[in-house]
Amino acid sequence: SYELTQPLSVSVSLGQTARITCGGNYIGGKNVHWYQQKPGQAPVLVIYTDKNRPSGIPERFSGSSSGNTATLTISRAQAGDEADYYCHVWDSGTVVFGGGTKFTVL
Amino acid sequence: EVRLVQSGAEVKKPGESLKISCKGSGYDFTNYWIGWVRQMPGKGLEWMGMIYPGDSDTTYSPSFEGQVAMSADKSISTAYLQWSSLRASDTAMYYCARRNCGGDCSWEYWGQGTLVTVSS
Numbered sequence: 273s274y275e276l277t278q279p280l281s282v283s284v285s286l287g288q289t290a291r292i293t294c295g296g297n298y299i300g301g302k303n304v305h306w307y308q309q310k311p312g313q314a315p316v317l318v319i320y321t322d323k324n325r326p327s328g329i330p331e332r333f334s335g336s337s338s339g340n341t342a343t344l345t346i347s348r349a350q351a352g353d354e355a356d357y358y359c360h361v362w363d364s365g366t367v368v369f370g371g372g373t374k375f376t377v378l
Numbered sequence: 379e380v381r382l383v384q385s386g387a388e389v390k391k392p393g394e395s396l397k398i399s400c401k402g403s404g405y406d407f408t409n410y411w412i413g414w415v416r417q418m419p420g421k422g423l424e425w426m427g428m429i430y431p432g433d434s435d436t437t438y439s440p441s442f443e444g445q446v447a448m449s450a451d452k453s454i455s456t457a458y459l460q461w462s463s464l465r466a467s468d469t470a471m472y473y474c475a476r477r478n479c480g481g482d483c484s485w486e487y488w489g490q491g492t493l494v495t496v497s498s
Contacts, residue, residue: 273440303482307423314473314491315415315423320484358423362483366439367413367425 274363276370283376284349292373294342294359304342305360306335308353309372315358319344349377380404382412382474382489389495390464397460398492400474407455408432411477413485414448414459418470428477429457464496 277295284290294304306319317326319335322342332347346353354377359370385399400412413428427438431450438448450457457474471491478486 305482305484307485309423314488315475315485316488317484317486320486321480321482324480326486356422360484365437369423369425372422
C-alpha cells in the first residue's frame with residue numbers, strides 16, 4: 273500500500289518561512305492535498321491539488337510537488353498557524369493520509 | 379453555506395451497538411461523496427471509507443472493511459456510521475467530510491466531529 277512520510281515536527285521563528293514535507297514514491301505524479309488541524313478542532317483544507325488555496329486561506333500558504341516530495345510552505349509564520357498538518361493523496365481509489373506534522377512557531 | 383453537523387458525543391460499553399450521524403445542508407446532499415475519518419486520542423487521521431448518498435454506493439478502507447457500516451438517508455440529507463459490537467479500541471473522534479473534486483478530489487468541508495468513548 274502507498275505510504276506518505278511526514279516529519280513529526282517542524283518549528284520556525286515568528287515571521288520566518290516554514291516548509292513541511294510529505295514524502296511518497298513518485299508523489300509528484302499524484303495530486304496532493306493539505307489539511308490544517310488546530311487542537312480540539314476539525315481539520316481544514318488549506319491546499320488542494322498540489323498548489324491551490326481554497327477561499328479564505330491566506331496567500332502565505334502555498335504548495336508544490338515534484339519527484340518524491342510534496343511541500344507545504346508557510347510564509348511569514350504567525351502564532352495562529354500553529355497546528356498539525358496532514359498531507360493526503362488518492363491511491364487505487366482510496367485515501368492515504370500522511371502521519372501528520374506538528375508545526376510550532378517559536 | 380455548506381454545513382455538516384454531526385451527532386453528539388457517545389459513551390458506550392464494549393459489545394454495544396452504535397450509529398452516529400452527519401447531516402448535510404447548504405448543497406445537494408445526493409451529489410457529493412461523504413467520507414468518514416477516525417482520529418484516535420493523540421493520533422493522526424485515518425480514512426475509514428466513503429458513501430455516495432445518491433445511490434448509497436460505498437468504498438471502505440481495507441483497514442475498516444467489515445468493522446463498520448456506512449449508510450445514508452438522502453430524504454433527510456444524513457449519512458451514518460454504524461458499529462454492531464463496539465470495542466475499547468473504537469474510542470476515538472470520528473469526522474465526516476464532504477468530497478469536492480476540482481482537478482482532483484479533496485475533503486473540503488468537515489463536520490465538527492463525534493467523540494465516541496467505549497469503556498466498561
